[in-house]
Structures are given as C-alpha cells and as structure tokens.
Amino acid sequence: MTRSVDLVVVGSGAGGLSAAVTAAAKGLSVTVLEKAEVLGGTTAWSGGWIWAPRNPVVRRTGITEPAEAPRRYLQALLGNRFEPERVDAFLAAAPEMVGFFESLTALEFEAGTAIPDTYGQLPGAGTGGRSVIAKPFDGRKLGEAIELLRLPTRETTFLGMTIQAGPTCAPS
Template sequence: MKREPILDCDVLVLGSGAGGLAAAVTAAAQGLRVIVAEKEAVFGGTTAWSGGWMWIPRNPLATRAGIREDIDAPRTYLKHELGAHYDADKVDALLERGPEMVAFFERHTAVRFIDGNRIPDFHTTPGAGAGGRSVCAMPFDGRELGPLIDKLREPLSVTTIKGMALASGQDLAHFYRATRAPKSALYASRRLAAFAWHKLRYGRSMHLVNGNALVARLLKSAADRGVDLRTHAKAIGLMRDAERVTGARVEIDGIVHEIRAARGVVLACGGFPHDPARRAQTFAYTPSGREHWSAAPLCNTGDGIRLGETVG
C-alpha cells in the first residue's frame, strides 16, 4: 500500500459525531491545528441520526428563562437513577462543566440551542426536575454549509417523511394537528412546500433539525476555524513514542498517511453496536451478539476501543 509524507497537526480527532467535532472546534478555538479523520464518506456518525437532545441541568437557556436550581437537585436525581453506578467525580464534572460548555459554544461557534424548559425528567424520583434541564441544537439552514452539505450524513429515513425530518416540540405538534387546526394545516403546508423545493433544487432537505442540525452547526464551526476535515480516512493504528501516543496511521482514500499530533489524539469513534463479537463478550443477554440490533450506522464497530486497547 502506498505511503505518503507525514502530516502534522496539534490535535488529531478520529470520528466526527458530536463528541469528535466538539473536541475539534474547542481545540481550534484555542488556536491549535486540528485534523478530523472520518472513515465514512460522510460526517456525523450516530449523532446525525439522533434526536440531538442533551441533558444539561442549570444551562444558560434555563437560567435566562428564570429557572434556577441548586446543583444538589440534579445530583440527587442522578444518585437515585444510577444507584451503584453513581460516580461522584463524573457526575460533578457533568453538572459543573455542562453549563460552561453550552455558554462556550453559544459564544464562540455557530452552535445555537433551543431550550427544553417544559420537558420534565423521565422519572419522578427525588431531585427530578419539571423542566429546564435539556437543550437541543436550533434548526439550521443546510445551505450555510456550502459544499460541505454533501458530506453531511442524511437523517435516518424511517424517522422522516420521505426525507423531511421533524423536530420534537411545536414542529411535530403542528403535523399531528394539521387535519384539525387551520393554523397547523398552514404550518405543515409551508413546511411540505419548502421541502419539495429543496428536494427539487438540492436533492435533500435544507431545513436541518435534531442531531442533524447539531452536526451541521459543528461542521460549520469547524470549517470556519480552519479545521482540516477528512472523509474516507480510517485510522489503522496509533503511533507511540515510549508511553506517549504521538499520532496515528490513517488510510485516506487508499493511501496510508502518518499523522503526527503534537498535543494528542482524540478517540471519538463511538461505541460497538455493530461488533457482534464484542457484544457477545460484554453483554450476558446477547450470547451470540446478534439477539438485539441497533439503529446506529453500520460503521459503528468499535474502532476506537480496539485502537485504545493497543496502547493500554
């Protein structure tokens, strides 16, 4: 296999879901040189197929709406929900840094959020909230991505109307009421007309919602900050200098590149829903690894876990 000259960066991110792109944008915002390597032909991973909602108690959108709560309330809720799996350090990291994360992306990137101020927690256990603990990416006009729109994973077809995705909340509610309420009928008609034009003109919907909007906004932010975004780029091994990971060997369009990362490598490759062997090894209820199937993209095969295992 042909090898090309070494590429250099400060941070190499493997994977392009919300975690990978958020890491890339954050590093680039600090002035670092960043490469994102995505093994698929499109960016977005499972995030692009997801609902896109994030549970972030005490977030700025809730605070601006007058919803204020002490950190002990969501902490108590998680203690009751997680039981023996409760990890105080990780929980506090989420509760303390989550609001800072939302504020950072609002201030420094193209990511904008809608609030979940009327969405309660799932269970009424102690510490549960009646709202104000969730955020989701605001709908996004895909045309703002320019040519990058062609490299954005489209929504999961079965969750759309012939390719038109609906956002939870008022968007979905209007479609439910379209045959009973004139206002909703007008709203649905306008959405359908816009979608028809987008399909005719662009081949896909340009009104992006849910996890697809989150990925699009992160891609826009990454491109704006000069992140080197690569598709068809599969990591085949990590590079080491003694105990330190210094980069990765990445096959890009069939050519192996050594990418040196001065500051570090981020493994943001997702989980292993489509790795039957590891599923069988990990979960007692699926002894063959095939008893349950996942709606995650088929490319989600645990690559990052295997790479991590090679360096301990």
C-alpha cells in the same frame, strides 16, 4: 506527504467534533479522521437533545435550580455506579459547554423548558428546563459541504424532513 498537527480526532460524532472545535478554539491545529463517507455518526441520527442542567439558555428563560437537584437525580439513577467526582465535574462543565458553543460558534440552542427527565419518579427528577437542542440552521450556509452531512433515517423523516420534538413538546 507528511502533515503535522497538534491533535488528531478519530470520529466526527458529537464527541469527536466537540473535542475538535474546542481544541481549535484554544488555538490547536486539528485533523478529524472519519471512516464513513459522511460526517455525523450516530449523532446525526439522534434526537439531538442535550441533557445539561443549569445551562445558560435555560437560565435565560427564568428556570433556575441548585446543582443539588440534578445531582440527587443522578445519584438515584446511577445507584452504586454513582461517582461523586465525575458527576460533580459533569454538572460543573455541562452549563459551561453550552455557554462555550453558543458564544464561540454558529450553534444556537433552544431550551427544553417542558422536556421532563426520563425517570420522573426518581428524587430530584426535573419537569423541564434541563435540556437544550440546536435551533434550526439554514443548510445553504454550508455551501457544498452540506453534501458531507449524514442524512437522517427514513424512519425518522416525513417528506425528507426530520420529525422532531420541539422545545416545549412534553410527552403525554
């Protein structure tokens, strides 16, 4: 049987599914190909924190900053691998991406108001308010499709539940 679609996405991690959802929202027909028996890839095992400075979820908590600050941080971090055009594109698209997913999908975010940047000694490093994480989601809403989700690892769970840093959990 031959099937025709506008876009084929290979892989069902954050990269693949973000592309698939975005394309579908723009009206394209999409097929996602996944080689594993479950969905989610490495993303399903990750901490789930998304570094997206100046995003709307964080701004609603009252934290605002000019793009110059995270840009300075990335410049210090990346050194001679700093590519201004790509960094500026990322800094413009990251808040847009968060806004897109919270307005067009069932995904809701919590703001990491006290999650500092990893390299706090660098110029432009933030002390919180540049990250978001998905809010807890009632898996029962997925029905049988919940069986398709990759389970978390034994090392990161307690009694089957993922051990997770909350939005205000700053490392000591």
